[in-house]
Amino acid sequence: MGAATARRRQATAMGPGAWLVGVVHGMSQVFFQTNILTGLLILAAFVSQDWRMAALVVLGASASSVAGQLLSTSGTDIRSGAQGFCGALIGASTYAALGGQWAGYPLAVVGGLLCAPVTWAVVWFFNTKALKRFALPSTTAPFCIVATLIFFATTGLHVQAPLTVVETNTEAFLESLLTNISQVVLVDDVWGGALILLGLFIAHWKVGLAALLGSVAGSVAALVLNDSLQETANGLSGYSGVLTAIAFATVFMKGRWEPWVFAIIGSAVTAVVTLIMHTLPGPTYTWPYILTTWAGLVLIQLAPRLYRR
Structure with missing residues (x-):
């Protein structure tokens, strides 16, 4: 040897x-x-x-x-x-x-x-x-x-799990705040989302805050775009935005306020990409987050006064 x-x-x-x-x-x-x-x-x-x-x-x-x-x-x-x-x-x-x-x-x-x-x-x-x-x-x-x-x-x-049925935008939004976070790991459960969010705040308060901001931005964008209330409530419209927000706010970008602005905008863009990908055959998985983050990192590299970690 x-x-x-x-x-x-x-x-x-x-x-x-x-x-x-x-x-x-x-x-x-x-x-x-x-x-x-x-x-x-x-x-x-x-x-x-x-x-x-x-x-x-x-x-x-x-x-x-x-x-x-x-x-x-x-x-x-x-x-x-x-x-x-x-x-x-x-x-x-x-x-x-x-x-x-x-x-x-x-x-x-x-x-x-x-x-x-x-x-x-x-x-x-x-x-x-x-x-x-x-x-x-x-x-x-x-x-x-x-x-x-x-x-x-x-x-x-394949098996098909039933989606939670909601009647109003308010119900869908409130439930999605935690299911967006749980659906990152394909868990469809409010309590699962609460456990994960607690874990993220334990890791660092910025990570937990970024996850919440990404969840809010993703859900608001989904509702504005008239995505299905059931998909929004079950976290299927906003989960990728959670990862996008954490990526820009805490992992890949330097700055005082710029990472947080990128996180919020990136989460909204991710919701649009998610909606587009829902029209394609097969599962979306985390592709909306991946594509949005890659595009954002290229933009950061090319734009003046924006810096990578």
Whole structure:
């Protein structure tokens, strides 16, 4: 064994405790956080939906982390959850499509394993000469790619969960404030959203505030655009705006007030993109957030007096 190979194996070697921490961090990393308590509260949100959903999430995150180790991803990245969050979302999306059917378990594992090489491919693409200067993150794009493949490969097994029925804009808006947050991880539950929001405020007050602002902006935009009250109330119109707001306000952008303005505008734009994508076949997943954030990061790079972190 060469010295370089030995060092790589040592860097990625992890005990059971480190693996468990990495899996929990993978849940918090969906919201850009490395916080064990935040991750545990998100896990509790999955349990509030269905313990089988939580099991699929853990399987997906574990499989993605294993695949990352096989591709010589650093142990630091695995422990921080940076390798596991797309796999966690694969587990959640598998439950959303198939419910608790037995077929979901091997699919969560296979999907989680696929996330690592797909992430590598997306990162490679963004490091090509034409795109490298924009420093675009792969973010949840690997999850969206793999989850879409699984979705169309399993059409005969799909289940359809009923949507909450509401009668007024006020009802839809109030319910969406928390379901927008829970639907980021495909949980359709107000209490799940409350648990996640608590976890985000524990991570940092700015993260919790950004999530709330993104939720409000997304819901207002959805109602102004006359999106379905049921979809708005169940968080299907505004969840991507939550991620967009957190991304601009706390992760990717420097400034005093500029990140917050970008967060609010970006969340509204994300709602428009979501509405457009709802007309396309197949699930939307987090594509509206991804596309809006990529476009915003390119704009920040090109515009004067706007700065990246």
